[in-house]
Amino acid sequence: xxxxxxxxxxxxxxxxxxxxxxxxxxxxxxxxxxxxxxxxxxxxxxxxxxxxxxxxxxxxxxxxxxxxxxxxxxxxxxxxxxxxxxxxxxxxxxxxxxxxxxxxxxxxxxxxxxxxxxxxxxxxxxxxxxxxxxxxxxxxxxxxxxxxxxxxxxxxxxxxxxxxxxxxxxxxxxxxxxxxxxxxxxxxxxxxxxxxxxxxxxxxxxxxxxxxxxxxxxxxxxxxxxxxxxxxxxxxxxxxxxxxxxxxxxxxxxxxxxxxxxxxxxxxxxxxxxxxxxxxxxxxxxxxxxxxxxxxxxxxxxxxxxxxxxxxxxxxxxxxxxxxxxxxxxxxxxxxxxxxxxxxxxxxxxxxxxxxxxxxxxxxxxxxxxxxxxxxxxxxxxxxxxxxxxxxxxxxxxxxxxxxxxxxxxxxxxxxxxxxxxxxxxxxxxxxxxxxxxxxxxxx
Ligand code: GLA
Numbered sequence: 412x413x414x415x416x417x418x419x420x421x422x423x424x425x426x427x428x429x430x431x432x433x434x435x436x437x438x439x440x441x442x443x444x445x446x447x448x449x450x451x452x453x454x455x456x457x458x459x460x461x462x463x464x465x466x467x468x469x470x471x472x473x474x475x476x477x478x479x480x481x482x483x484x485x486x487x488x489x490x491x492x493x494x495x496x497x498x499x500x501x502x503x504x505x506x507x508x509x510x511x512x513x514x515x516x517x518x519x520x521x522x523x524x525x526x527x528x529x530x531x532x533x534x535x536x537x538x539x540x541x542x543x544x545x546x547x548x549x550x551x552x553x554x555x556x557x558x559x560x561x562x563x564x565x566x567x568x569x570x571x572x573x574x575x576x577x578x579x580x581x582x583x584x585x586x587x588x589x590x591x592x593x594x595x596x597x598x599x600x601x602x603x604x605x606x607x608x609x610x611x612x613x614x615x616x617x618x619x620x621x622x623x624x625x626x627x628x629x630x631x632x633x634x635x636x637x638x639x640x641x642x643x644x645x646x647x648x649x650x651x652x653x654x655x656x657x658x659x660x661x662x663x664x665x666x667x668x669x670x671x672x673x674x675x676x677x678x679x680x681x682x683x684x685x686x687x688x689x690x691x692x693x694x695x696x697x698x699x700x701x702x703x704x705x706x707x708x709x710x711x712x713x714x715x716x717x718x719x720x721x722x723x724x725x726x727x728x729x730x731x732x733x734x735x736x737x738x739x740x741x742x743x744x745x746x747x748x749x750x751x752x753x754x755x756x757x758x759x760x761x762x763x764x765x766x767x768x769x770x771x772x773x774x775x776x777x778x779x780x781x782x783x784x785x786x787x788x789x790x791x792x793x794x795x796x797x798x799x800x801x802x803x804x805x806x807x808x809x810x811x812x813x814x815x816x817x818x819x820x821x822x823x824x825x826x827x828x829x830x831x832x833x834x835x836x837x838x839x840x841x842x843x844x845x846x847x848x849x850x851x852x853x854x855x
Pocket of ligand 1: 805
């Protein structure tokens with residue numbers, strides 16, 4: 412595998428020096444969706460599917476990108492302090508994000524370039540974090556060009572936190588889950604991840620069940636078409652946080668510092684989930700709230716609220732259901748903590764139930780499911796899964812399913828027939844696989 416990649420590298424870049432190879436795995440999130448950007452926990456695991464790169468440094472600052480998959484055209488840019496994004500969805504943006512992020516955070520003395528050839532068996536647009544795996548791979552390429560070693564010179568969690576911020580370059584307002592599990596995940600274990608500061612706890616996987624991933628086949632390119640949809644939830648959550656802060660400040664009679672929703676649980680306030688839920692109800696009206704009413708609650712002008720909090724989110728006349736988003740955060744926080752305990756106790760039934768509740772909340776409170784994802788999770792439960800939910804950003808992509816080990820064959824056959832065959836009308840191999848973990852990203 413690595414020998415072939417090296418050989419292909421020499422063909423792609425004749426005359427370049429001997430390359431070094433690195434890998435960055437994908438991930439599947441077991442539970443904790445759309446919580447990371449609020450500083451609330453998640454529980455993903457790495458996948459065996461990964462992005463592999465061969466890279467050789469260049470002194471002239473040029474970054475040359477090639478991909479074994481012809482769908483990704485050759486790209487090139489020059490490393491500088493003023494990198495600007497290419498068109499949304501263009502794959503060089505991920506390399507630019509990594510390079511710009513490292514330049515900003517580490518302020519290295521030089522601005523070297525590199526030649527990089529990438530190949531991948533990780534499906535893209537399936538909610539399995541192909542984007543962040545690419546950012547991490549490109550970061551490893553650039554660190555190599557800078558003669559910096561992962562761990563020795565740049566600790567894994569430091570790089571993960573840096574790249575979470577750096578990925579905003581592509582225009583998505585994601586959190587830090589993907590970069591953290593890709594860099595700090597371990598073989599045979601799941602990761603419970605907490606943020607600000609980033610912490611990773613290794614958690615056992617069930618020994619009586621398999622984690623099965625089913626691709627709904629509806630693509631969710633979060634840096635392309637799904638970007639505005641994805642960003643709507645982070646934006647509305649941050650707005651919800653501002654409303655909660657305004658209410659607390661009113662009640663305390665002084666300004667209360669709450670930067671993100673997670674601060675309600677983890678900051679000096681140290682609220683219980685029940686207290687956070689009660690605060691949300693006091694702070695935010697039920698159902699869709701029009702912009703004018705939100706502005707009044709914040710004591711600001713509607714235009715100011717729109718530019719400060721909503722940005723690219725379209726103005727919806729009827730308003731936004733912010734309380735539903737906050738309900739999801741409180742519920743999902745509780746579910747992740749309980750799921751971690753269930754994994755520690757080997758209680759797969761409890762984990763499955765929590766996954767089902769998480770899917771319902773993603774569908775009803777966040778609006779990130781699709782008819783395909785709903786049908787696929789329903790079919791999975793009928794086919795014997797203990798738990799089934801969408802995984803990743805939503806709006807398409809894959810589901811994650813907890814299936815008793817002795818039922819996997821029947822599960823796959825049933826989902827193949829009912830979802831891919833009868834519902835989608837597809838013939839041929841169904842995109843289903845049993846998830847296997849792999850070590851965190853690093854040198855091959
Ligand atoms: C994407 C983002 C993550 C996270 C998930 C949803 O994968 O990159 O940061 O928000 O969506 O849980």
